[in-house]
Amino acid sequence: MLDDRAKYLLKTLVERYIADGQPVGSRTLSKAQGIELSPATIRNVMSDLEELGLIASPHTSAGRIPTAKGYHLPSH
16 A cells, blocks of 8 residues: 555654644655655655545645544554
8 A cells, every 4th residue: 555655754744743733744754854855755755645545735835734544554
């Protein structure tokens, strides 16, 4: 279903969202330790995660937030 890169980005997004309580953008993720991807690559992966129902965008220009389904996946 998800490759390791997508799983790691989802896990990092969930952790950052829990810590900050704010939608997480691709630029924020690109600066996270252990992620050496461009914001554009991260946006592509985030788009795939959104299509799978794992994350959602609360506003057009906002970052993404995990869905209930997205919260449970990183723990597996």
